[in-house]
Amino acid sequence: MKKISLQWRITLMTALLIGVTCIAMNLLLCSSGIYYMDTIADTLQGGDRILLDEEDTVSFDPQLAAPDGELTILIDGAQGRFRTTNWYITAVVTALSGILAYFVSGHALKPLRNFASQTEKVQLNNLADIRINENVLPEFRQLGHSLNQMLERLNNAFSAQKQFTGNAAHELRTPLALMQAQLELFCAEHPDMPPETADFLSLLQEQTERLSQMTKTLLEMSNLQQVERNESIQLAPMVEEIFTDLTPLAEKSGITLELAGDGVMTGSDALIYRMIFNLTENAIKYNRPDGSVQVCITQEPEKLLILVSDTGRGIPEEYQQSIFQPFFRVDKSRSRTFGGAGLGLALVWEIAALHGGSVRVAESSDSGTTIAAELPRSGNHAAAPKNETL
Known part of the structure; x- marks a missing residue:
């Protein structure tokens, strides 16, 4: 029943x-x-x-x-x-x-279905811009008012969290840069130091660089909303540029890079570049030696489908929904080896959501993994209008 x-x-x-x-x-x-x-x-x-x-x-x-x-x-x-x-x-x-x-x-019951469809349009990236229509039946008016208040509280909480993350990353960036500069200067001034000291300083430089990259990514994630998303982007040349930047990393393990298809969309050139770069870099890092990475772009009337496939060991099914969470890593030991902090795919998810799209694990097995990113072609989905009432 x-x-x-x-x-x-x-x-x-x-x-x-x-x-x-x-x-x-x-x-x-x-x-x-x-x-x-x-x-x-x-x-x-x-x-x-x-x-x-x-x-x-x-x-x-x-x-x-x-x-x-x-x-x-x-x-x-x-x-x-x-x-x-x-x-x-x-x-x-x-x-x-x-x-x-x-x-x-x-x-x-039609007002109830309309009310449900309104709540389904609420997403993490539009909490500040969307409101449930309160001009409905008396039975739903109080519920709509309560939901709007809840959305406002959630938006304030997420805004405070992002502001704290941005402020912390901003404050950490300067002392970390100073530490890096001092370590490099010390190593340059003492070339004849004992091997134990050299190894210790090398470890400090490596971890300082890792912290610097983490604070840079956190700062980028906190400032995504301010980035303009109205540029016309040709994806094939962008992917070719990404392949050029990642060729040294791919050659270390004998990974071949392949591109298929093309498409045009409206958004932020820098953010879309970073999204595809992170997906391709991950596919190279967690691939098998002498494997391959393929980026396939399919243009549809209303959206673009970007598939990044590798020949790695795959992602366990229980982790496929969690890999886009900040600081989550399936294999922590391998992530430390590659210098990862667990923020690359989280940034990918944020960028896709900011453009009105989504990212997911389309397929994963022992023979490889395919991650799919769906993005609207039109810039109308890039940002929701302020004070939108459903």
Whole structure:
């Protein structure tokens, strides 16, 4: 019963109620009709006249009357037809009432479906710009008001979180840059240091560089909303440029890079470049030696589909929804080896969402992984209008 929709519940309850009412009326009408038929039959068999009212009478000629047996058969036949007709009428009225109740309840529940469709349009990237329409039925007005207040609180919380992340990254950038400069200067001034000291300083430089990259990515993620997204982007030349930048990394493991297809979209050239760069870089880093990475671009009337495929070991199914979360890493040891901080795919997800698109693991097995990014071609999806009311 829990899986039945509210419309069907109302329909079934209404049909059941009408059916019980019709059955009760049918039983009462049958009892009343049969009683009066028996009364008429007794009158016809026992008397020579029937009183119609206080003044008029109808004469009855006993010689024209049917014998008692035939009259009883006629009365019984009439009673049977009367019952059958009543049950047919009950069934038809119940069925028609159920059909009518279904359409009437569907019309009555239309505001609820509209309300549900409004809430489905609420996304993480449009909390500040979207509001649920409160000019609805009284039953949903308070709910809509409560949802709008909840969205406002969530937006404030996410804004505070992003502001804190941006401020922290900004404050960390300067001391980290100073540490890097001092370490490089110290290493340059002391070329004859002991091997233990050299290894220690090399480790410090490596970790300082890793922290610098992390703060840079955090700062970029906190400032994504301010980036203009109205540039016309030709994707094939952009991917070729990405391949050129990543060729040294790919050659270390003998990875071949392949491009198929092309497309044009409206958005931020720098952000889309970073999104495809991160996906391709990950595909190279977590690939098998002498493997391949293919970027396939398919242009559709309303959207672009970008598929980045590798020949790596795949992503376990239980992690496929989590890899786009900040700081999440499937294999932490391998991520540290490659210098990853778990922010590359999180930034990919943010960029795709900011352009009104999405990113997901399309396929993953022992023979490789394919990550799909869907982006609208039009810039109309790049940013939601302010104070939009659904």
